[in-house]
Amino acid sequence: MKAKTSPEGVDALKQITAIVSDAVNNYMTTLQAITPVKDYLQIATSIKERFGDDPSATAQAMIKHIFDPELMMSSVKSLEEISSAAVKRMQADQSTALSTLKDTSDSYFKSITEAKTPEAWKSVQVESMVAFYKDFKDITEEQMNTVNAIYVGSKSWMESTVASYCAK
Amino acid sequence: MNTRSAQRPLSHSRLVLRRTVQTALAGVLLCSALVTTAQAATTVEMPALGIDIKETSVSGLSSGAFMTSQVYIVFSDIMKGAGIVAGGPYYCAGSWSFNSYLQNATGACMNPLTPSVGPNVPALLAKTQQLSKAGSIDPTTNLSDDHIYMFSGTKDTTVTTMVMDANYQYLTQLGVPAANIEYIKDVAAGHAFITDSTSDTSCGLTKPPYINYCPPTEQADAIIQQIYADEGPVNPPAASASGELLQVDQKAFLPTSMTSMSDNAYLYVPKSCEQGGCRLHIALHGCEQGYKVIGDQYYTTTGYNEMADTNKLVILYPQAEPSQGAGKPYNPKGCWDFWGYSATNPTNPDFYTRDAPQLKAIRAMIDRLAQPVQ
Numbered sequence: 001m002k003a004k005t006s007p008e009g010v011d012a013l014k015q016i017t018a019i020v021s022d023a024v025n026n027y028m029t030t031l032q033a034i035t036p037v038k039d040y041l042q043i044a045t046s047i048k049e050r051f052g053d054d055p056s057a058t059a060q061a062m063i064k065h066i067f068d069p070e071l072m073m074s075s076v077k078s079l080e081e082i083s084s085a086a087v088k089r090m091q092a093d094q095s096t097a098l099s100t101l102k103d104t105s106d107s108y109f110k111s112i113t114e115a116k117t118p119e120a121w122k123s124v125q126v127e128s129m130v131a132f133y134k135d136f137k138d139i140t141e142e143q144m145n146t147v148n149a150i151y152v153g154s155k156s157w158m159e160s161t162v163a164s165y166c167a168k
Numbered sequence: 169m170n171t172r173s174a175q176r177p178l179s180h181s182r183l184v185l186r187r188t189v190q191t192a193l194a195g196v197l198l199c200s201a202l203v204t205t206a207q208a209a210t211t212v213e214m215p216a217l218g219i220d221i222k223e224t225s226v227s228g229l230s231s232g233a234f235m236t237s238q239v240y241i242v243f244s245d246i247m248k249g250a251g252i253v254a255g256g257p258y259y260c261a262g263s264w265s266f267n268s269y270l271q272n273a274t275g276a277c278m279n280p281l282t283p284s285v286g287p288n289v290p291a292l293l294a295k296t297q298q299l300s301k302a303g304s305i306d307p308t309t310n311l312s313d314d315h316i317y318m319f320s321g322t323k324d325t326t327v328t329t330m331v332m333d334a335n336y337q338y339l340t341q342l343g344v345p346a347a348n349i350e351y352i353k354d355v356a357a358g359h360a361f362i363t364d365s366t367s368d369t370s371c372g373l374t375k376p377p378y379i380n381y382c383p384p385t386e387q388a389d390a391i392i393q394q395i396y397a398d399e400g401p402v403n404p405p406a407a408s409a410s411g412e413l414l415q416v417d418q419k420a421f422l423p424t425s426m427t428s429m430s431d432n433a434y435l436y437v438p439k440s441c442e443q444g445g446c447r448l449h450i451a452l453h454g455c456e457q458g459y460k461v462i463g464d465q466y467y468t469t470t471g472y473n474e475m476a477d478t479n480k481l482v483i484l485y486p487q488a489e490p491s492q493g494a495g496k497p498y499n500p501k502g503c504w505d506f507w508g509y510s511a512t513n514p515t516n517p518d519f520y521t522r523d524a525p526q527l528k529a530i531r532a533m534i535d536r537l538a539q540p541v542q
Contacts, residue, residue: 025500039268041515042508046265050291078284085281145279152267152275156285159266 012126016133023137051166062165075161082157086150093146097139104131211432214416216539218444219482224534225395227251227317228452228504229361229378230327231488234260234277235452235504237335239530241296242522244310246534248447249348251317251391254327254359256287257338259295259520261507263288269517273507279328287334293341304521311343317350317394319387321357323372329353350394355382361454362387363471377462378454379470388471392449392479405474411438413468418487421532427510427525428499430460430487433533434467438477444541446480448534453485455503460489482537486530 051058065071108128115121225248228236233255240250241258260277261269264285267276280286300308316339320332332353340346355362358374364386369375371382386405393402418433440446453466467473467485476483490502497509508517510525518524522531 038514039270042517043265043268045515046262050265078282081282082285089281148271149275149279149281152264152271153281153285155266155271156264156276156280156288159264160284160288 008123008126012130015130019130019133019137023140026141051162058162058166062162065165068165071164075157075164078160079157082153086146086153089146089149093139093143096142100135100139101132104128104135107131211415211417214418214420214433214435214533214536215414215437216542217437217441217446217482217537218539218541219441219446219448219537221246221448221534221538223248223447224450225249225251225447226450226452227253227391227395228255228454229253229457230255230359230454231503231506232452232454232457233327234273234506235526238506238520238524238527239450239452241308242305242520242524242527243531243534244308244314245306247310247314249315249317249395251319251387251395252332252335253319253361253387254321254324254332255335256327256331256506257289257292257335259292260287260331262295262520263291269507269519277327277331277506279325280330283330283334286330287338289334289337289341292338296342299521304523308342311339312345313348313398314344315348315350315395315398316344317391318352319355319357319362319390320351320353321355321359321372321382322353323356324359324374326359326374350390352385352390355385357382357385361466361470363469365469368469376456377465378457379465386471388451388475392472392475392481395449396447396479403478405471406477407474409436409468409473409477411436411441411473411477413473418529418533421529421536423525423528423532424510424512426497426512427529428488428491428497428502428505429526429529430458430489432459433487434459434464434485435537436467436473436476436483436485438481440480441476441482442541446482448482448484448537449476450484450486450530450534452504453487455501456490458487458489458502460487461502484533484537486533488526 108124108131111124111128112121115124224243224246226236226239227250230253233252236250236252237255237258237260240247256277261273263272263276276286276288296305296308299305318332318336320327320329322329332351336349336351339349356372357380358369358372360369360374360378360380362371362380362382362385364381364383366381368379368381369377371380373380389405396402414435414437415432416435417431418429419431422429438446449472451467451470451472456462457466459467472483475481488499488502488504490500492498492500497505499505499509505519505524505526508519511517511519519526522528
């Protein structure tokens with residue numbers, strides 16, 4: 001005999017499927033956007049345009065000023081700011097994640113204690129499950145954005161450091 | 169008394185007759201509905217409206233704002249000004265050469281960690297001047313008498329105020345007088361275009377369709393006011409739009425099949441502009457805001473059409489759409505191209521000069537609208 005699924009259950013399942021499918025799509029989107037060969041060619045062209053055709057000239061300019069205290073201080077200070085911003089953002093993400101999950105849990109426990117009938121109890125279970133899935137997806141996406149910002153930021157810092165040594 | 173029980177039972181033949189009449193009536197109604205829909209959805213050729221091309225302006229949200237920066241800088245010969253709502257400077261994706269255009273677009277140009285790794289203003293200025301000298305974009309000297317509107321919500325974590333600040337620096341250093349820029353960054357708005365309609369999303373949120381209610385801000389009104397204020401008083405919007413909204417053939421203007429632009433664009437023509445002599449404003453939607461995603465919301469509810477009615481403006485709404493898969497540009501969210509997805513050359517994708525596919529298409533539409541009324 002087949003077990004019957006309640007309309008709330010079917011609806012919740014649909015919502016969860018939509019959330020998971022959206023998350024998978026976003027993940028696939030990110031993966032497909034990474035095109036190493038194409039990116040390498042484009043980056044190589046951009047670097048050549050900004051720093052010139054001769055990498056040895058850039059290296060020489062860097063070596064010449066590598067111990068310049070002013071440049072060193074400035075680039076270390078900049079890196080410190082970036083690191084500090086990265087830590088703050090990761091902490092903020094974590095704090096948002098915890099408070100979101102706490103809110104959802106609180107709301108779940110409040111609703112479950114107020115549920116007077118088995119139907120109401122079931123409905124709370126279903127709604128909470130959907131809410132948890134959605135929260136998890138949002139939290140993961142936010143953390144992925146932060147990782148991207150840190151990765152891009154560190155490479156940008158590297159470039160600005162090289163540029164400042166070359167410009168001296 | 170129960171009405172149903174008071175009815176006399178129908179004989180089988182009368183029942184069949186009634187059902188037949190009902191079915192026929194429903195058929196007629198359906199046909200007329202289809203005709204109405206077909207009429208509303210009929211695509212027409214882009215009309216020649218004799219617009220004053222030197223009075224053209226552009227505005228947009230998010231990817232539409234990045235595209236606004238591109239349209240404005242590349243075609244500055246014909247631009248009066250621009251409205252930038254949550255968008256970065258021209259060629260922002262080229263900020264850091266150690267990152268790919270896409271990495272810059274999603275990292276440095278949206279929510280960077282610090283200003284030092286955000287949009288690289290000195291490099292962008294140098295590139296802009298280089299392109300201007302080479303003739304790939306219009307001369308930057310055109311910007312000195314333009315008027316700009318800029319907006320960044322304090323609750324916008326998608327494109328942050330840090331990026332908008334960089335855009336402000338970029339524009340002023342490029343020659344737009346600071347006195348000609350209205351930069352609003354104290355409204356607790358999320359990432360959205362702002363209207364005065366209570367039915368839109370609550371101000372501080374960031375969620376589809378990215379059209380928010382933040383009283384008393386009415387962005388379309390503020391943008392038009394700012395851009396055209398030096399030509400005399402700008403009139404308040406009409407109570408309701410009374411002109412004609414046309415679905416126009418955009419496909420005819422697309423230089424390649426890789427633009428990720430829709431077959432149709434939308435054009436709002438006030439009655440007073442049908443015989444020519446009006447100005448053109450281009451309104452660019454953001455990601456997930458084209459008609460294929462949110463229907464008619466952007467081109468009917470953002471307030472531009474009501475401003476057009478009272479200020480002799482024609483509004484063009486070009487449309488981008490989601491695309492991905494084999495042989496198609498990778499643009500799953502239907503954003504405007506500000507990192508190179510529509511370009512065919514992988515080593516040096518052109519999304520920022522007059523030869524860029526999307527910019528070419530938009531310019532061709534402007535030129536068509538500027539032709540004399542026939």
